[in-house]
Amino acid sequence: MKxxxxxxxxxxxxxxxxxxxxxxxxREPNLLELGIFSAMWNEHCSYKSSRKHxxxxxxxxxxxxxxxxxxxxxxxxxxxxxxxFKIESHNHPSYIEPYQGAATGVGGILRDVFTxxxxxxxxxxxIHFGSPEHFxxxxxxxxxxxxxxxxGNCIGIPTVAGETKFNSTYNENILVNAMAIGHAxxxxxxxxxAKGLNKSVVYVGSKTGRDGIHGASMASxxxxxxxxxxxxxxxxxxPFTEKLLMEACLExxxxxxxxSIQDMGAAGLTSSSVEMASKGELGIELNLExxxxxxxxxxxxxxxxxxxxxxxxxxxxxxxxxxxxxIFDKWDLDFVIIGKTTDTNKLVLKxxxxxxxxxxxxxxASKAPIYDxxxxxxxxxxxxxxxxxxxxxxxxxxLLKILSSANHSNKSWITxxxxxxVMCDTVKKSGADAAIIRIHNKDxxxxxxxxxxxxxxxAYPFSGGKQIVCENxxxxxxxxxxxxxxxxxxxxxxxxxxxxxGEFAECIxxxxxxxxxxxxxxxxxxxSFYNGTNKKNINPTPVIGGIGLINKLIEPIDHQxxxxxxxxxxxxxxxxxxxxxxxxxxIYDNKEGLPPEVNLTNEKNNGECVLELINNSLxxxxxxxxxxGLAVALAEMAMGTDYGVKINKPKNLxxxxxxxxxxxxxxxxxxxxxxxxxKVEKILKKNNIFYENIGTTQKxxxxxxxxxxxxxxxxxxxNNQWYNNFNGFTY
Amino acid sequence: xNSSVIVFPGSNCDRDVxxxxxxxxxxxxxxxxxxxxxxxxxxxxxxxxxxxxDYLRSGAIAGKSLIVSEVIKAADSxxxxxxxxxxxxxxxxxxxxxxxxxxxNNLKFINRDINIKVLNNNSKxxxxxxxxxxxxxxxxxxxxxxxxxxxHLKELIDENLIAFKYCSKDGDVNEDSxxxxxxxxxxxIFNSKKNILGMMPHPERMIDNxxxxxxxxxxxxxxxx
Numbered sequence: 021m022k023x024x025x026x027x028x029x030x031x032x033x034x035x036x037x038x039x040x041x042x043x044x045x046x047r048e049p050n051l052l053e054l055g056i057f058s059a060m061w062n063e064h065c066s067y068k069s070s071r072k073h074x075x076x077x078x079x080x081x082x083x084x085x086x087x088x089x090x091x092x093x094x095x096x097x098x099x100x101x102x103x104x105f106k107i108e109s110h111n112h113p114s115y116i117e118p119y120q121g122a123a124t125g126v127g128g129i130l131r132d133v134f135t136x137x138x139x140x141x142x143x144x145x146x147i148h149f150g151s152p153e154h155f156x157x158x159x160x161x162x163x164x165x166x167x168x169x170x171x172g173n174c175i176g177i178p179t180v181a182g183e184t185k186f187n188s189t190y191n192e193n194i195l196v197n198a199m200a201i202g203h204a205x206x207x208x209x210x211x212x213x214a215k216g217l218n219k220s221v222v223y224v225g226s227k228t229g230r231d232g233i234h235g236a237s238m239a240s241x242x243x244x245x246x247x248x249x250x251x252x253x254x255x256x257x258x259p260f261t262e263k264l265l266m267e268a269c270l271e272x273x274x275x276x277x278x279x280s281i282q283d284m285g286a287a288g289l290t291s292s293s294v295e296m297a298s299k300g301e302l303g304i305e306l307n308l309e310x311x312x313x314x315x316x317x318x319x320x321x322x323x324x325x326x327x328x329x330x331x332x333x334x335x336x337x338x339x340x341x342x343x344x345x346x347i348f349d350k351w352d353l354d355f356v357i358i359g360k361t362t363d364t365n366k367l368v369l370k371x372x373x374x375x376x377x378x379x380x381x382x383x384x385a386s387k388a389p390i391y392d393x394x395x396x397x398x399x400x401x402x403x404x405x406x407x408x409x410x411x412x413x414x415x416x417x418x419l420l421k422i423l424s425s426a427n428h429s430n431k432s433w434i435t436x437x438x439x440x441x442v443m444c445d446t447v448k449k450s451g452a453d454a455a456i457i458r459i460h461n462k463d464x465x466x467x468x469x470x471x472x473x474x475x476x477x478x479a480y481p482f483s484g485g486k487q488i489v490c491e492n493x494x495x496x497x498x499x500x501x502x503x504x505x506x507x508x509x510x511x512x513x514x515x516x517x518x519x520x521x522g523e524f525a526e527c528i529x530x531x532x533x534x535x536x537x538x539x540x541x542x543x544x545x546x547x548s549f550y551n552g553t554n555k556k557n558i559n560p561t562p563v564i565g566g567i568g569l570i571n572k573l574i575e576p577i578d579h580q581x582x583x584x585x586x587x588x589x590x591x592x593x594x595x596x597x598x599x600x601x602x603x604x605x606x607i608y609d610n611k612e613g614l615p616p617e618v619n620l621t622n623e624k625n626n627g628e629c630v631l632e633l634i635n636n637s638l639x640x641x642x643x644x645x646x647x648x649g650l651a652v653a654l655a656e657m658a659m660g661t662d663y664g665v666k667i668n669k670p671k672n673l674x675x676x677x678x679x680x681x682x683x684x685x686x687x688x689x690x691x692x693x694x695x696x697x698x699k700v701e702k703i704l705k706k707n708n709i710f711y712e713n714i715g716t717t718q719k720x721x722x723x724x725x726x727x728x729x730x731x732x733x734x735x736x737x738x739n740n741q742w743y744n745n746f747n748g749f750t751y
Numbered sequence: 752x753n754s755s756v757i758v759f760p761g762s763n764c765d766r767d768v769x770x771x772x773x774x775x776x777x778x779x780x781x782x783x784x785x786x787x788x789x790x791x792x793x794x795x796x797x798x799x800x801x802x803x804x805d806y807l808r809s810g811a812i813a814g815k816s817l818i819v820s821e822v823i824k825a826a827d828s829x830x831x832x833x834x835x836x837x838x839x840x841x842x843x844x845x846x847x848x849x850x851x852x853x854x855x856n857n858l859k860f861i862n863r864d865i866n867i868k869v870l871n872n873n874s875k876x877x878x879x880x881x882x883x884x885x886x887x888x889x890x891x892x893x894x895x896x897x898x899x900x901x902x903h904l905k906e907l908i909d910e911n912l913i914a915f916k917y918c919s920k921d922g923d924v925n926e927d928s929x930x931x932x933x934x935x936x937x938x939x940i941f942n943s944k945k946n947i948l949g950m951m952p953h954p955e956r957m958i959d960n961x962x963x964x965x966x967x968x969x970x971x972x973x974x975x976x
Contacts, residue, residue: 169860173891174801176763260761260804350785351760439862439891441956441963442799444767458962573961 021051031058037389044383052321052369052377059287059325060294060384063549068389069515070547073528081541083504085206091132091283092202093543094209095505097569101459102206103466104138107146107199107509107565109548113254114196118163122147122196123171123257127329129200130177131283134266135332137210137273138202141443142457143172145182145198146470146509146563150191152426152746157186160194167257168198169437174259175266178446179438180455183470186426189478192553197509199470199565203459210273212282212292214300214335214361219279221293221304221359222341224348225265225331229314231255232288232327261330261353268351269332277340284331290324292333293359294367298385303364308371310358320369320376335361395521398481405599405613407675413607415676415727419651420738422606422681428648429742430659452578453498453644456570465576467501467568473647476615478559479600481523483615485530485562490618490685492566493538494644497627498688500577500634501568506535508545508564513557515549523560524549531562537620540566577634579643579656581663586640586717587697588665592626592687593710594650596678602648603681616683622710623686629707630688636703638696645687651680653689655722659736664722667715676727691717752975754779755792757822759813764799764955768835771955772796775971782818789821794831794974797822797838799891799953809852809894810837814844823847831875831974832947836892839939839949848942848949850899855892856932862891864963865930867915867938867952868922874941876948877914878976879969885922886915886966888952890930895951897933897940907940914939914948 021027028038031054041049041057049057063069079087085102086094092106110125126143133140145168150157161184172179177200232255272278280300282292289311297304308320314328336344341357348355362368367384369377422428435450447456447465454469471492477484489506496503508531513520535542551558570576598604599613633639645653658664673679692700704711715725723729754777758765765781772779780790789795802813813819819841826832826847834842842848855861864887869880880886899907907913915938919928929936931951939950954967 166859173860173862173893174761174763174804176800258804260801260806263763263801264760436863437860439860441862441889441891441953442763442767444770444956444959444962447962576961 023048023051023054028054031055032062033058037061040389044387045379050377052324053379055321055325056290056377056379056384059290061388065287065291066388067547069391069393069549070524071390072392073525076528076532077542078532078536079541079543081505081539084541084543085209087541087543088545090211091135093505093507094136095543095567096206097464097466100206102204102209103567104133104136104202104204105200105507105567106132106544107197107470107507107563108132108546109509109511110196110198111194111511111548111551114164115160115194117254118160119167119170120254120256122164122167124255124329125196125198126168126171127257127259127262128285129198130175130262131285133200133202134269135210135281135283136204137208138204139270140177140200140202141445142201142455142468143177143179143198144468144470144565145179146195146472147182148185148187148190148195148561150186150194151188152186154188154191164196165434165437171257171259173439175263176442178440178442180440180446180449180457181469182450183472184431184434187474187559189474189559192556193551193558195511195551195561197511197563199507201466201468201567208273210278210281212280212296212299214280214296214302216279217361217363219338219361220336220341220357221306221361222334222336222344223311223331223354223356223358224334225353226258226261226328227312227314227354228318228323228326228331229328230318230322230326233322233325255327255329257329264351264353265330265332268348268353271347272344277337277344279335279337281332281334284333286327288325288327294381294384296333296335297367297381301365303362303366303368303381304359305362305368305370306359308369310356312354312356320371324369393515393521394518395525396518397522398526400480401613403612405604405610407598410608415724418603418607418677418681419655419728422602422648422652423655423735423739424742425606426742428602428652430740433743447573447576448499448578453495454501454568456499456576458573463573465570465573467496467499467570468566469495470563470565471495472561472563474559474561475600475605475611477523477527477562479613479615481526481560482530483617485527486534486618487615487685488562488564489531489534489538489540490623491646492564493540493627496566496568497631498579498642498644500631501570502631503538503540503566503568505541505543506564506566508542508562510545510547511551511558511561511563512549513552517557520557527560527562534620538624575637577639577642580641581657581661581691581717582640583693584663584717584719586691586693587713588715588717589690589692589700590650590687590712590714591630591690591709592622593684594679594682594687595684596675596682597684598678598682601681601683603677616685618685625707626686626688626709629704629709633690633700633703638692638700639690640693641691643689645689647683649681649683655735657689658722658732659739662719663717664720664732665715666718666723667725669725669727752777752794753792754794754796755782755790756796756798757782757784757818759784759802759816761802761804762798762800764836764953768796768798768955771958771971774958775968776975784816784818786818787821789825794833795822795825797834797841799836799838802837802841810840810844813841819845826947829944829946833876834949835953835955836951839951840894842947842949847947848940849903850897852894853896853898854894855896860893861930863930864889865952866918866920866928868918868924870913870916871911874914874945876970876973879973883922885918887964888954888966889956889963890952892951895931895933897937899934904934910943912941912943913937914941915950
């Protein structure tokens with residue numbers, strides 16, 4: 021095939037990039053080589069637009085064993101235990117084929133974790149859909165949820181937490197981010213860096229088919245009216261085979277056979293072999309006729325670019341091949357030596373002894389283009405929302421409308437479709453501020469949560485970026501965990517648009533600032549650009565997945581009220597920031613103004629003091645205040661329990677709605693038993709923490725003095741009816 | 752007491768049930784599906800999971816595997832066999848238990864804490880429970896909707912072979928407390944000799960107050976008597 025302008029364009033490479041390729045090769049590439057460049061140089065694999073900004077993120081810390089750049093991040097949790105975790109997007113495939121897209125998203129992130137020698141112990145997800153009324157939403161939602169469940173349930177890893185959000189910004193481009201967490205021994209972590217010459221390169225797992233060819237390039241382009249034609253590029257997941265592959269890999273990892281191991285994710289055999297060789301500063305030679313194929317007459321081009329799932333590439337120590345093969349035979353998986361490491365620093369591809377491709381590794385990796393894309397600062401709104409101009413509403417109507425909304429209704433109809441308990445170490449699951457997963461056979465546990473605030477990030481990317489890190493930190497604190505590190509999934513629009521690039525740059529600045537201040541480093545992550553359709557970009561949606569440690573798990577804590585007549589303490593200052601709040605969005609469809617600003621000093625002090633109170637067993641239940649403000653947080657603590665609240669009308673109240681629905685940051689609600697109040701106040705005062713005593717718990721009723729009184733069963737009912745109404749929609 | 756847990760490719764509650772058995776003083780062994788001989792065991796457990804991916808029909812392929820023919824022989828000779836979740840599905844596929852597990856009537860996977868009532872405590876598996884005791888257990892399945900023919904249903908009722916029924920917190924057995932559409936709210940059944948129990952809820956998930964409760968413990972300790 022002649023390499024014409026059209027062929028180059030079809031591979032997602034621009035003319036400048038093509039001429040760079042010619043310079044690097046000192047000749048024209050053939051089609052196979054062009055395909056390989058296309059796979060390695062696309063946004064998804066090369067991070068060419070984001071790299072410059074990602075460098076600013078803090079990635080080191082006392083507990084960090086491995087930061088970004090490997091399959092997943094690794095942190096130390098003591099006693100030779102390590103936690104391996106990462107989040108990744110599968111947005112584009114999930115929009116085209118929701119079930120398989122979401123399922124393979126889960127499969128892919130699990131491989132990233134067990135590749136490093138960790139047994140996966142938990143899955144999380146952050147999924148964003150268009151408005152519930154949009155004609156595609158129902159199908160996409162049901163498909164994605166079944167896909168996530170279908171994969172996780174079958175492989176037997178509990179799905180323990182997540183978030184589901186609706187916003188018209190995702191009407192034509194949904195987001196599906198999956199996160200996996202694994203547990204490894206600190207001295208038994210496996211990396212992708214190749215070492216040594218003439219070592220066997222082994223292909224294990226499923227056979228290669230024609231599915232997913234050019235998947236990574238697809239994920240690096242915007243959607244348009246021809247999106248449906250892209251269906252064949254979506255991979256098909258097989259969780260059963262992944263379970264076998266996981267068990268086989270973990271079995272092989274028990275001895276010292278593996279030099280390096282890499283899963284075949286985006287851009288399949290190409291990216292895995294280049295990655296290994298590039299990190300090891302070696303060459304690699306593959307005999308493609310050896311590749312196990314699912315279909316007849318597959319060409320080298322198809323083999324190198326296939327994104328068939330559940331496959332791994334392993335470089336083995338000499339003499340270990342026989343024993344390794346035995347393990348994969350036991351699990352009925354393919355095990356074929358398809359090549360060797362060389363000292364040529366080249367990727368050499370042979371098919372029946374004829375050289376079909378020959379590319380310097382550096383051309384594919386270190387010399388891949390890096391762009392310093394133009395970006396502009398967000399213009400900030402000067403005007404404040406004038407509350408006096410808004411139509412009057414009753415407190416009761418506002419609270420009930422929010423509790424029954426798509427975004428704030430109870431999501432157990434989703435989480436019940438996931439096995440949350442398999443492996444029998446799930447201490448707290450979805451619904452809690454963060455999930456708690458016990459380390460098997462130990463009395464310590466990790467806490468984990470995923471969070472995003474796309475509305476905040478859209479209004480002011482810098483403060484939005486700052487806020488999500490803090491919110492995540494707060495969620496971990498709220499279950500009594502000491503936050504350790506995060507992974508992030510950065511979902512943005514088209515980076516060639518300076519406004520989008522500006523959102524990206526500023527969000528990263530915000531994330532950096534919080535992570536640095538809170539000593540909460542970023543150890544892994546993923547960037548997903550080109551989320552948009554026909555030039556309409558999604559709201560910037562960075563998602564943060566955090567991990568915290570509970571050193572001794574004695575009495576796990578959550579957000580549900582436990583007793584009658586407890587004292588309710590509100591920690592942190594309430595200013596009544598309503599701009600960008602759920603209240604203004606849900607009740608008035610108003611999206612003006614700036615999001616609330618986080619004061620990092622207060623954030624840190626409040627959080628650390630709350631942790632001290634929890635560690636001293638002084639807190640009965642606790643909830644952080646996030647979207648929806650004080651009123652929604654209190655309702656969430658009451659719904660599903662036998663206890664409500666009696667909240668005193670605050671003195672100096674200027675505006676009821678500002679007080680109860682304002683989204684000021686760094687705040688927590690604590691339920692304190694009366695006999696412990698004195699001790700609690702002493703600790704709060706010692707630490708100079710601002711707090712208010714706002715009321716007490718009571719049986720049966722949720723009450724704001726003089727304003728509102730409702731049976732909590734009624735609130736619970738309202739909070740749980742959204743999905744049934746949604747299901748009843750007819751289109 | 753010696754126990755064996757059968758491990759199929761795709762089993763994923765095998766470790767969980769092994770942990771429970773060992774915690775409750777069983778001497779347990781894991782048995783790989785390609786084995787052709789069972790170790791000496793008083794109890795054989797077929798665990799939950801997705802044996803062979805459940806791609807054909809839940810439990811269908813596992814029901815034909817090498818080790819299962821040994822399990823059938825052992826069961827016929829009166830050895831105790833417990834099938835949990837996918838294990839229950841496998842047992843119906845082998846014919847050791849009659850009936851079938853259809854898709855949940857809402858057509859969705861369900862993972863939830865539910866209540867079940869002990870209908871028959873006169874068995875090796877349930878002796879430590881009280882009759883009509885209400886237990887809180889966890890279910891996690893796509894195909895847990897038990898169905899059988901009228902003749903067999905009559906046999907189940909007449910011979911008191913229904914082990915557990917789904918019920919409400921207060922013990923009401925009705926449509927509202929039926930999570931998956933099972934015939935007569937059936938959650939678990941015995942064979943006629945009561946040496947085989949198949950159940951959809953997971954007792955191995957209910958042995959630890961830190962993560963759930965301890966309502967599953969008595970099922971295992973009953974066997975130790």
